Amino acid sequence: MADSLTCPQPPAGGTPTVLVIGGGASGNAVTILLRRAGIAVDLIEAQPDWNATTGSGITLQGNALRVLRELGVWEQVSASGFAFGSLGVAAPDGTILFVAEDLQTGGDDLPATLGMQRPRLQQILIDAVRASGADVRLGTTVDTLEQDADGVSVRFSDGAQGRYDLVIAADGLNSATRAAVGITDRPEPTGMAIWRIAAPRPEGMDRTDLAYGGPAYIAGYCPTSENTIYAYVVEASRDRASIDPATYADEMRRLAQAYGGFWPEITKHIDNPAKVNYTWFHRHLVEGPWHRGRVVLVGDAAHCCPPTFAQGAAMSLEDASVLAELLTTRSDWDDRLFTDYHARRLPRVRMVVDASVQLGQWLLDGVRDADVPGLVGRTMNALKERP
Incomplete structure (x- = not known):
């Protein structure tokens, strides 16, 4: 399997074809953005219900909301969620010890934080994917991927076959696609x-x-x-x-x-x-390249962190935004594009993963003089910068 393949845009009248594997936050987001640019996208999701009924809630900070606005779903998200701008720290008996103002990492025109029911967010993204015109197949997985110099041939669990210019692996923490293309990194529990x-x-x-x-x-x-x-x-x-x-x-x-x-x-x-x-809680970060030939990772397939910073969904949404930007503004889908994607995302994601794990480790170790405010402040201020 080649690691560096040139995939130029097809001649006039042709349309690039992309397969997105996984219909979570990153898969849905990249599908919406690529379809907006006129790229043909097939999205497959293993769960027949598209995960539209599972989960309790999700905390979205400003940099996640910024991407949701880019997707065109901010109004629905805003109407469905609960926005706030501070965080309280309490004693076990409920006494509030202090209240800190949250940084607006998405800019002054977006709330610092918004909580919402996870199934509602998923349904909003599902509706946007459907409206984009993407071809969606639920209850479907990939059986085999075969790459050559011109594309990727895919055989699906339902017996169908497809041929694509690019495959985007958005199939989560235990990504089968990641393993299938030979990326051996695996998530590790934090304790x-x-x-x-x-x-x-x-x-x-x-x-x-x-x-x-x-x-x-x-x-x-x-x-x-x-x-x-x-x-x-x-x-x-x-x-x-x-x-x-x-x-x-x-x-x-x-x-x-x-x-x-x-x-x-x-x-x-x-x-x-x-x-x-x-x-x-798991720690996961693919330090090496996030692609093999024409298969590229996004979201939890490439990285995952404990929710101590509430940045897991934000990092996945940012992946989708950056990858879609590169795919829709460059004429060649080549090794340099995917290397640039990795270079833009890795330092920011590593910062969040390491900081999220560190907050938990201090608790596990019983460290009482840890510089939690300093770590939180440095990390959140860095996230105000666009990815």
Whole structure:
């Protein structure tokens, strides 16, 4: 398999063809942007429901909102979510110790932070992909990829075949495409895990508050609409096989009931194990090239970080924006294009991954004099710059 292939734009009258594997944030975003430029895009997604019904909530900071505005969905996102501009730090009993103003990393004309229900964000992006005219096939995966000097031949799980100028691997943390093209980097657990649930919004909750200490490392919540929130509790990771999913609500409630403030009201709604999600934190960063020939990685396939900075979706959306910019402004889809994409993204992503992991490691190690404000300030100020 060649590592450097030239893929010039086709002659007048022709249209470049792209396959996007995975319909999460980065896959949906790059599809919308490429279709806007007139590029033919097929998008396949393994889940038959396109992940439109799963997940509790998501915290989006300004640099993520900037890309969502670029996609043309900001008005729907703004109307569906809950915007705020500060972060509270609390004691376990709910006493607010201090409130910090959030930096507006997307610019002064966008909120610093917006929480929203994850399924609602996914549906907004799905609608935009559908409206773009992309060819979408759900419940479909790739069986084989074969590259040559002129393109990529793909055989799909449903027996269909396709031929493409480029394949974009947006198939997530455990990307099968990444492995198929010989990129051997794999995600590694950091030692932490998170319990999450969606719940009604208590009256008066208008920002994220984080409580440190108690039986968990962090207990936090984020308003996601006028009526909803998502709440989360972070602890040391446990063997997932040893936790019966039927006990998920009991496990999360046991941790949550130790916290004051809004938590007693939230805890009343932790009663259905099917609505509680338990996930390990992972660190993942492909340091080497993010492409092999005509196959290129975006989003979690290339990198993933703990949600301690709430920047996972933002980094994935920025990948899509930068890659689409390069693909739609250059005449040659060659090795230099993908090398430039990697060079623009890697330092910024590495900064976020390392900082996110460091915040968690300080908690795991019980470091009490860690320079958390300094690390947060440096990182967030850097994210104000455009990717």
